[in-house]
Amino acid sequence: MNKKTVFLALGLTLVTLIFWELHWRSEGYPIAPEDDKHLYAEHRASIENLGKDDVVLLGSSRVLFDFQLDEFESVTGRRPVMLAAAGTNPIAALKDIVENSSYSGKIILGITPPLYFSPPTMDQFFFRRAQKLLDHYHSRTWADRWTHTVKKPLQNTFAFLCASPETFYNELDPRTLLEWKIQLPARVPGEPPFPMFQYLDWDRNITMWRADTDPEYAKMVTEVWKDAVNVPPEALPPPEVIEEGRKGTIAMTVGLVKAFEERGGQVIFVRCPSSDLFLDIESKAFPRDMYFDQLVEQTGSFGYHFQDYSFMNKYTPPEWSHLNTPDAKQFTLDVAAQMLKDGAL
Amino acid sequence: MLFNSLGFIVFLVVVLALYYSPIKWTNKKRILLLASYLFYAMWNPPLILLLWISTVVDWTAGNKLYTETNERKRKMWLYLSIIVNLGFLAFFKYGGFLLENFTMLLNAVGVEYEAAAPDILLPMGISFYTFQTMSYTIDMYYRRNKPAKTFLDFALFVTFFPQLVAGPIVRAPELIPQFYAPKRATTKQFFWGFFLLTLGLFEKVIMADVLLSQTADNAFGAGKVLHSLDAWAGTLAFSGQIFFDFAGYSTCAIGIALMLGIILPDNFKYPYAAIGFSDLWRRWHITLSSWLRDYLYIPLGGNRKGPTRTYINLALTMLLGGLWHGSAWTFVIWGGLHGFYLMVERFLKMHITLKINAWNGIVLAFLTYTCVNFTWVFFRAEDFGTAMDILGSMFFMQSGEKVVSSLDLWITFLVIGLLFIVHWLMRNTSVKAVSEKTPWWLLSIVWAVMLFLLLIAQTPGEQFIYFQF
Structure with missing residues (x-):
């Protein structure tokens, strides 16, 4: 092994890497951190030091997109900790905070009915995804923390590192490419490509990307939603099981909220806007009087449903489920102001 | 700390910078030792105590075994070392397994007993460093070796970070004397070590994690009866995954040590081109199989006590070798199958004489590889039922669902086909020898491709499979 072999290898690597980075930047990919389990754990850890007036945001992707941290802080004077996670059932995070932390401030809990009322067990995708994030927080090693720390400067430099670590949702790694x-003939049922339509910062504050300005791109996302909700009737549980699940989730939530309130905490429920196919399915399968309203009533908590407030229902989510960032900023200002006015915060 | 993490790369750069700074050799060794403890503690700090206890007990026992003349006392020191080391292994690795089987046994004889599920954390690499340090005291007992000159040299032998958690399992005479005189990699060694580190990471990250793991996971995690093609694809993918994962780790370890000027033994020599199973075990996890041969098979009598005892010794060695890998009956069956293969091979060799040439050689290698795949089913399956389902589908005894995508089928058969051909072509040579015959610019391009793919592969840093053993 001689020096020229090494230098040529390193030189070629550098050149190809520069081309790779420039290519993805020219495609418009932003420089942003990965929304991975390490970043989530960092924020989960931070709530241990918060006080009674602080706010933690829990929920699925709608809270991630619709609540903008700068705007929330500008209204309330407190920067909330974002612990909502896309594609998760947030009851796992609520349970973890109530049972495994000393936090006793305020929790804003976003309810996306199909996710929140999915069974809270490890064989269910939405709950398992949430629980895996929390498990990582509880089991992360010093090596994990060290790697997360030294990766930050790289993630602040290279756009090609912005992808998600999840295999079904990661555009820039060799496997997904x-x-x-x-394209080969389908042998097993597959999902349509799930394009990246957001990026976030180190506070996990999200910005919608492309889907808000490019209708064709938004259509790619809605194709994913269509596929996700296309459950054959025979795969659905029988009505009595669904009803039992509804009651079980509400009872579990009531128990957790009461336990949290007993140590001085407070939970505020929010139902963020949705439209088109999502709203249609959610209204039919999860009627608010049986689901969201029952949660609010039985816990005795503050509840904000988008259909009740003109400042919450005046938006059209570009891909049926999440607000574009300018709308999300205004939405946050209005919702936070209303919460303050009501004495919820 | 995982080799395939940025945290480790930064750690390595710092260690190399300190190691090549102008300080005394003893201080460099102290830095290596501290770095090794840090490397281990970054995973779980309290479990470093086990390493320290093993180190102190075996250092003391080794010295006593060397100086003590009273045979009874010498035996006591040997037993102390073995009890401490195997005791840790038994408690941390086999505690749950033993309790589970004890409970099953009681229930089987009608005694109602339910034990609380034990919550025991398996210390990373415990099987590796336990075997390594035990070999030191056993060699000392048989007077095959001299004690390390200093405690620092011995502690570094037990803890040397490149091979601490997943081997190669090094013997004291191979490593400790290298710590006596100042070591410094030559420029060629340093670059070659860097190349091996790249190659090892490429094997792990690209070949094992990116290309093959998904197929193996889909097949073995399906929880249903599989279509025959899917069962074969899953098993073949796992055969490739485990090779690239483990050989990748060993290659990284050898490369990192070489960058420090330390030479570690080879652990893999193109095992899927093995002709027969004794050949396989001279090529797969070489340092474990030679350990089992020297410290288990030969002390049991090896092949010196007649054919029946030889067969029993082979079976026992492989059964325990299986159990070394994990505390589950599937691993025992895996070891038992290998023991059975070795017995059949030994029987055939006694009765059939066959001259191996290139033509029958590749057929026999293919046959060996096929038989090895049946053993991997037990190694990978979570339980016996899953293993039997997969085997049933592989033997076309049942047909079930398709779970592997068209792309993954193509990738698996292409990668595994190439893997087998490359192993066959490389059977009697080495990467080093091939690299020396390759034009320098071509080697650069190959290296650059590996580096580039490693840098853009955004895998979440999966743990090496052998860390759990």
Whole structure:
């Protein structure tokens, strides 16, 4: 092994890497951190030091997109900790905070009915995703923390590192590129490509990307939603099981909220806007009087449903489920102001 | 700390910078030792105590075994070392397994007993460093070795970070004397070590994690009866995944040590081109199989006590070798199958004489590899039922669902086909020898491709499979 072999190898690597980075920047990809389990754990850890007036945001992707941290802080004077996570059932995070932390401030809990009322067990995708994030927080090693720390400067420099670590949702890694570029006859049922339509910062404050300005891109996202909600009737549980699940989730929530309130905490429920196919399904399968309203009533908590307030229902989510960032900023200002006015915060 | 993490790369750069700074050799060794403890503690700090206890007990026992003349006392010191080391292994690795089987046994004889599920954390790499340090005291007992000159040299032998958690399992004479005189990699060694580190990471990250793991996970995690093609694809993918994962780790370890000027033994020599199973075990996890041969098979009598005892010794060695990998009956069956293969091979060799040439050689290698795949089913399956379902589908005894995508099928058969051919072509040579015959610019391009793919592969830093053993 001689020096020229090494230098040529390093030189070629550098050149190809520069081209790779420039290519993805020219495609418009932002420089942003990965929304991975390490970043989530960092924020989960931070709530241990918060006080009674602080706010933690829990929920699924709608809270992530619709609540903008700068705007929330400008109204309330407190920067909330964002612990909502896309594609998760947040009851796992609520349970974890109540049972495994000393936090006794305020929790804003976003309810996306199909996710929140999915069974809270590890064989269910939405709960498992949430629980895995929390498990990582509880089991992360010093090596994990160290790697997360030293990766930050790189993630602040390279756009090609912005992808998600999840295999079904990661555009820029070789595996996903193989799957997207090589189209072979389908042998097993597959999902449509899930394009990245957001990026976030180190506070996990999200900005919608592309789907808000490009209708074709938004359509790619709605194709994913269509596929996700396309459950054959025979795969659905029988009505009595659904009813039992509804009651179980409400009872579990009531128990957790009461336990949290007993140590001085407070939970505020929010139902963020949705539209088109999502709203249609959610209204039919999860009527608010049986689901959201029952949660609010039985816990005795503050509840904000988008259909009740003109400042919450005046928006049209570009891909049926999440607000674009300018709308989300205004939405946050208005909702936070209303919460303050009501004495909820 | 995982080799395939940025945290480790930064750690390595700092260690190399300190190691090559102008300080005394003893201080460099102290830095290596501290770095090794840090490397281990970054995973779980309290479990470093086990390493310290093993180190102190075996250092003391080794010295006593060397100086003590009273045979009874010498035996006591040997037993102390073995009890401490195997005791840790038994408690941390096999505690739950033993309790589970004890409970099952009681229930089987009609005694109602339910034990609380034990919550025991498996210390990373415990099987590796336990075997390594035990070999030191056993060699000392048989007077095959001299004690390390200093405690620092011995502690570094037990803890040397490149091979601490997943081998190669090094013997004292191979490593400790290298710590006596100042070591410094030559420029060529340093670059070659860097190349091996790249190659090892490429094997782990790209070949094992990116290309093959998904197929193996889909097949073995499906929880249903599989289509025959999917069962074969899952098993073949796992055969490739475990090779690239473990050989990748060993290659990284050898490369990192070489960058420090320390030479570690080879652990893999193209095992899927093995002709027969004794050949396989001279090529797969070489340092474990030679350990089992020297410290288990030969002390049991090896092949010196007649054919029946030889067969029993082979079976026992492989059964325990299986159990070394994990505390589950599936691992025991895996070891038992290998023991059975070795017995059959030994029987055939006694009765059939066959001259191996290139033509029958590749057929026999293919046959060996096929048989090895049946053993991998037990190694990978979570339970016996899953293993039997997969085998049933592989033998076309049942047909079930398709779970592997078209792309993954293509990737698996292509990668595994190439893997087998490359192993066959490399059977009697080495990466080093091939690299020396390759034009320098071509080697650069290959290296650059590996580095580039490693840098853009955004895998979440999966743990090496052998860390759990």
